[in-house]
Amino acid sequence: MAKVERYHSKKAKEITSKTIIYIILVIMAIIWLVPFIYLVIQSFTESYSPSQIIPEHWTFQNYINLFTDEIYPFGRWYLNTLVIAIITAVLQTIITLMTAYAFSRLRFKSRQGYMKLILVIGMFPSFLGMIVTYFLLQLIGLSGSIFGLIVVYCAGAGMGYYVAKGFFDTIPRSLDEAAMIDGANKNTVFWKVILPLSKPIVVYTILMSFTAPWGDYMMASYLAQGKQELFNVAVGLQQMMAKGKDITYFPQFCAGAVIVSIGIMALFFWLQRYYVEGVTGGAVKG
């Protein structure tokens, strides 16, 4: 009898605790999601009024305006951002992974020293060097071009080696050694053995190095120096809201924000199937 009763009380306890947890989670989810949903809804409204959450008239015009408006060339900004982000993602991924591989596999003097140094330098906020960066870019003649931004983004790529190094450390060294005996040099080992095994970390690195320039505001606005043709989306959208003393452009701003997030989402959904795939199975003893 007693046993049976205990069973019930345990069950009741479980139910209450779960209910509480779910309630908290739901509340948090709402807090997180509301701004985004609000943004999406507002992007379809004809004219914005703060008191009205659900618009009276739904319209697609904001999206069309975005690409036809002559004051704010959103299409140009989007293209800028896309070019910067793609080139940066490719270069940065390669540099980061190569650095990580070097730190994980090669044993050279000052290896430990470098790793610590990078960790410490990484703790300083990046804007500390902004002015110097600008003068350096001016010296090499890239201060008035979006390629200057690419150089700036890629310059620090090696410093993000940490996560990838951790992953490479888990790949057995004997794979490298087997490949070396098979006739590979370090370069071949990296491209033909290590990278195919590291899809999750490659994807992670691509995503990280794509999103950073995609949403960067500070460095981009500083280097653009107010020239509209050099803006990326973040700077451009901010301009849209800063200049308008009124709120005419708010729905258009919302539409821009939605389009910006679509880019990232597309990339994520395309890459996520590699993200989950466990690929090290069967390498060594299983």
Add this chain to the structure above:
Amino acid sequence: MANIKLDHIYKVYPNGVKAVSDFTMDIKDKEFIVFVGPSGCGKSTTLRMIAGLEDISAGELYIDDKIVNDVEPKDRDITMVFQNYALYPHMTVYENMAFGLQLRHVPTEEIHERVLWAANILGLTDYLDRKPRAMSGGQRQRVALGRAILRNPKVMLLDEPLSNLDAKLRAQMRSEIAKLHQDLQTTFIYVTHDQVEAMTLGTRVVVMKLGEIQQIDSPKNLYDYPQNKFVAGFIGTPQMNFFQATLLRKGDKIEIKFEWSDNKLTVDANDLIKVQPYYLDGKHKVWFGIRCEDVRLATSEDKDDLENVFNVKISHFEELGNETLIYGDINMQGDGFKETSTRIIVKALNSNNLKIGDVVKVKLNISKVHFFDFDTEVSIVPRIPTLNVISCKINGHELSFDGNKLTLPKVVEVSNGEGQLYLPISALSITPNGKFDATIINIEQVEDKKLAYLKLNERVLFLLVDDTAKIGDHVKLDIDITQITIKNGEKTLVSTLKKYNEISATFINYVSANTNEKNKYNPLLDSRISEVNKDYDDKLKEINIKYDALVKENSSKDLAAIKTENLKKIAELTNDTKEKLKQLEINYKKGVADVKKQHKVNKKEVVAKVKEEQEKIKKEENESYKKFLKVNKDKDVYHKRKAEHQDFKENYPKERENLINKAIDGESLIFETALNGIKAPYKRDKKMIKNSYKSAVKKLRDEYNIISVLNKQRQDEIVKLEKERKTALMKAKQIFFLKINGHLYQSPDTISNKMIQGLGTKVFVKDFTVEIPNDKIYVSDEGLKATVTSFLDYGEKKFVICNVKEEDGNEHEFYVLHDSEIKKGTEIHLSFELMDTHITEKSMNLRIY
């Protein structure tokens, strides 16, 4: 044909740990060498140094007489099998095996052929398109083996390849590896910590401990003639029994007393004839070792022979089925469980009638006993004794031992008294005009040498003989007095003549030497350079002549006609190939679509089946519960059953989900394998078609572009030649000298290589000791300056003793074999060849040459 030579190899880590010390070994072609030892003994490190995965700190590694210390692993022509297989998980079995050949740009057809050959040998033909994760451990190891044999390497290295497998698979793979070695006829080097693998596989086994070689021998010899206590204890299960004992010679008998035990043995001196006499004084402690199969329970027949019988108190039994191991103690107070120096293990057929605590009598097979020194743990019963030790007496210059007399030459300084005469076996020789009469009483074959037992009066002496000697021969024996030593306790009465003369040296390069010697060596350098240049100029001429001849031969052909014809052929070939590729792709796509369709259907089926089964189980449970509710009246039972039902209801969805997932996973693996089965051959065929197309086109083009092809060939050859010339010139310019006592000796290239190989640039700041054998140094007009101090006349051999004063004031005494006497105080010059010497680095005591 691959011989490997490891020459004084050391591995020293940056923190100063010596992982491998002074590893010297010659490995002959087709041998199966096993490195065995407890973990941390440096066996894997040695293997990895041979593979090139670890740097060699000092010493040289030769593969086929070429130094490979600085050669990349891939250029050493070796392969390695790893303990954890190290297969590339993202490649199929086929790709795994082909990877090495692909990197070496072997033609695709040949790769295909070789992969199929290896797969056939290892029984992998059906698995070629699987990925490693769809295979079992044994299969994976077989793939790793296949990858290794594929390249037909000079040497196969195996690093504990079986230790990840279970016991049954291990035994099976062991015999497969043995078979592989028989079939392939290459050199195998195998590392293991398992002595069973070592004994069963190896033609020779290297036993290692703490980075040092303990013994290199055949498995049989390791078992029968261990050179030290470690090897004796390591080889053989259960372990050898070790007791501490002392030996005392009493006339023809030897009495063996044991520590902490009343047991005593008295054996014939002839049974222990090779035991060095030094230990037979009843004072020196030795280890007495005997294997458990050489100990047996005494039977009634042994009752009267009480001499070789032991009392043992039984502590416990280990039943093995076909036999029983009886654990006991020769100390009646001991417990026999711990590994002490009184524990004994006895092999018996059964333990009938025996109880724990019984005291039984056991008999030892005395001829199978091993003795080791107590401190050094080295065997004191060597197979070939290096020393004969005899008690002797010196009176005046007369040495008497065992009734024999020998007059020592006047030059030997002796003090009178009694002592031990140490006669190395190299000091004994059989010559027609020898001074002593002796009889050969036995000849024992030890490896490739013959050891003779020689009876001289009452004593038995050992020496090595050739094939002419026979048992029973009466021979004349001669003793080389220069090699004898006489000791009285710690005091040395007569010592062996020094065989090597030591002097210190430094190593310097050409530029420093030339500057110091005022450009004395310029002509030497010039001649070396011009020699190389002449050699290569000749080769260059040859290439040009060959080219001219070929051009002349081809210029008569009608190249334009060939061109039109070949272009036509190329066009045809292109069309053909396109067609082929198209067909291939169509087939491939169809195959993939089929497999995908099949997979969809199968998945549905599998899931449906699981669902159906689960549905049935649910239904059954529900029905039985309903029935129970109807029938049952007991409240207690009702609650219990209700709880059970609740449990079922709660767990049912989870379980169902799990089973479905499992079924889908299984089906996915089948699908993946099937897909690979289509994908991999498709990729392969496509590549093969493309490659054969490319090579065919190239051949056709070359035919009409023959002149430019020939020219390109010539250019390539010239570039290669110039590269070679450059390295040869660089080598020619590398001249080194050994500076000995102010004199410069040009170091032969072999010595220079070893010095630089072993020490790197540090070689120029180190001090070396040069040892010159006393029969390879000559009195001549120039060379080391020395002052004669005395003259030794041993009759047949005469030595000049002289003093060599070094620049820093150190004096060295040199013994020089010389025919005639030189007056004391005369200044002489000594010359020698560096190739005859030994060179050792002083501070680390590294033997270099």
